[in-house]
Amino acid sequence: MEQQLLERSENKCELCQSAASLKLYEVLPQSGRTEDNCIMICDKCLGQIEKTEALDVKHLNCLRTSIWSAVPGVQVVTWRLLHRLKDESWATESIEMMYMDDKTLAWAAAGLEEDSAGADEVYKDCNGQVLEAGNSVVLTKTLDVKGSSLSAKLGTVVKNIRLVEDNTDQIEGKIEGQTIVILTKYVRKQN
Numbered sequence: 001m002e003q004q005l006l007e008r009s010e011n012k013c014e015l016c017q018s019a020a021s022l023k024l025y026e027v028l029p030q031s032g033r034t035e036d037n038c039i040m041i042c043d044k045c046l047g048q049i050e051k052t053e054a055l056d057v058k059h060l061n062c063l064r065t066s067i068w069s070a071v072p073g074v075q076v077v078t079w080r081l082l083h084r085l086k087d088e089s090w091a092t093e094s095i096e097m098m099y100m101d102d103k104t105l106a107w108a109a110a111g112l113e114e115d116s117a118g119a120d121e122v123y124k125d126c127n128g129q130v131l132e133a134g135n136s137v138v139l140t141k142t143l144d145v146k147g148s149s150l151s152a153k154l155g156t157v158v159k160n161i162r163l164v165e166d167n168t169d170q171i172e173g174k175i176e177g178q179t180i181v182i183l184t185k186y187v188r189k190q191n
Contacts, residue, residue: 001033002024005038005040008035008040009039013045014073014074015066015077015078016062018045020043021042021043023041024039024040025073027076027107028111030107037072038073039071048060048081049081057085060081064090067098075108079105079108080108082094121168123171123184125187131163133161135189136159136189137157137171138156138157140154140188150175152180158175159173168184170182
């Protein structure tokens with residue numbers, strides 16, 4: 001099968017077209033190994049898929065081309081990677097341009113659900129930086145605190161934040177001695 005896939009891919013990665021160190025990759029979940037659910041990829045793309053490397057947006061620009069592949073396995077991997085890049089406008093546009101039949105789309109979504117099921121919740125500020133308990137943040141908007149006469153001004157530093165359990169859109173912090181809930185979209189991590 002590997003030889004057939006090398007011929008199909010013309011000895012290039014089916015995502016980025018690199019000819020460097022190609023490997024056969026089985027796109028899960030699947031029932032039985034076929035040409036449709038296996039692809040040839042390079043080490044760089046494999047690292048992106050398996051999350052052993054940080055997402056390389058510049059490298060993954062190749063997905064703008066791989067969205068047009070007729071190979072179901074390539075479509076599935078492309079769709080999943082684009083969903084991980086959904087904060088990039090070009091990735092969202094690429095997802096909208098993709099055409100996948102219902103069966104292939106369900107396959108792609110099944111793999112995405114498996115990925116997110118085991119993932120830890122990630123809290124991010126307005127710039128996409130990861131927030132952790134104990135960080136200091138700066139307010140990017142003046143906020144009126146509900147049920148209080150307190151108004152938290154733009155630029156206020158909130159130290160030693162806590163993460164609100166089961167809600168990645170909220171953190172807690174003290175402003176003028178009062179603990180308040182703050183939406184993460186209105187804070188910037190202080191470095």
